[in-house]
Amino acid sequence: MDFQVLSRLGGERRHYTAGEVIFRSGEPGDELLVVRSGTVAIEVRGTIVERLGESEIFGEMALVEAKPRSATVIAETDCVVVPISEKQFLAMVEYAPTFALAVIRVLAHRLRESNAHRRAA
Amino acid sequence: MDFQVLSRLGGERRHYTAGEVIFRSGEPGDELLVVRSGTVAIEVRGTIVERLGESEIFGEMALVEAKPRSATVIAETDCVVVPISEKQFLAMVEYAPTFALAVIRVLAHRLRESNAHRRAA
Numbered sequence: 001m002d003f004q005v006l007s008r009l010g011g012e013r014r015h016y017t018a019g020e021v022i023f024r025s026g027e028p029g030d031e032l033l034v035v036r037s038g039t040v041a042i043e044v045r046g047t048i049v050e051r052l053g054e055s056e057i058f059g060e061m062a063l064v065e066a067k068p069r070s071a072t073v074i075a076e077t078d079c080v081v082v083p084i085s086e087k088q089f090l091a092m093v094e095y096a097p098t099f100a101l102a103v104i105r106v107l108a109h110r111l112r113e114s115n116a117h118r119r120a121a
Numbered sequence: 122m123d124f125q126v127l128s129r130l131g132g133e134r135r136h137y138t139a140g141e142v143i144f145r146s147g148e149p150g151d152e153l154l155v156v157r158s159g160t161v162a163i164e165v166r167g168t169i170v171e172r173l174g175e176s177e178i179f180g181e182m183a184l185v186e187a188k189p190r191s192a193t194v195i196a197e198t199d200c201v202v203v204p205i206s207e208k209q210f211l212a213m214v215e216y217a218p219t220f221a222l223a224v225i226r227v228l229a230h231r232l233r234e235s236n237a238h239r240r241a242a
Contacts, residue, residue: 044236044239045236045239045241046241047239047241049236049239060225060229061229061232061233064222064225064226064229065226065229065230065233067233070232070233070236071236090222093218093221093222093225094218095218097214097215097216097218097221100214100218100221100222100225101185101211101214101221103225104181104185104214104221104224104225104228105185105186107225107228107229107232108181108182108185108186108228109186110232111182111191111228111231111232111235112182112186112188112191114232114235114236114239115165115166115170115191115192115235117239117240118165118166118168118170118235118238118239118240119238119239119240120166120167120168
């Protein structure tokens, strides 16, 4: 799914320059972010695990789990991101089942990827 | 969330004895499974990454991504699991936003856990 519709929902636009940290692992966070333009890199334990472009989402984990950020996200290029509040997120899940399903798919994809790189015990 | 309501949705009950494999990583799969009784172990790359008991779910990843099973699941004790078809799953997402949100939370939790065990690059 293309989460572009979501970026129209949020009123605020945040501008970052290439190299700037959007948030760090361990920080509190209760927003989901949509990339409006540019590219961001998701970093887990010092490794870039995914790059996201226009209309892709990040930050959903801290929002739904009410836990600190689980990854660091850095602007790879100059970029614009749109924050979506927990309230907006829950409204979307409630009124747009295709949105909920798309978030489930994003998470399933990321989990599959992470599992593939899991350390052996 | 307790997914017990889901186990009442599926008509079928599958019985496994302790040690039996429920499904293996790489196999095709288009059902989500709910633990009705007993305990199952989720194994990723030879390591048990999670144990699930009554009313917990597994198998949602292959269902939503239309990809092979990403983990092996083994009955740890004698257990009963209830299969939920893709059609039933999608109906639940559509009509029960709290269900969709609960699945999102389960995945976020598992992803956080998996990321914590990710190999350094």
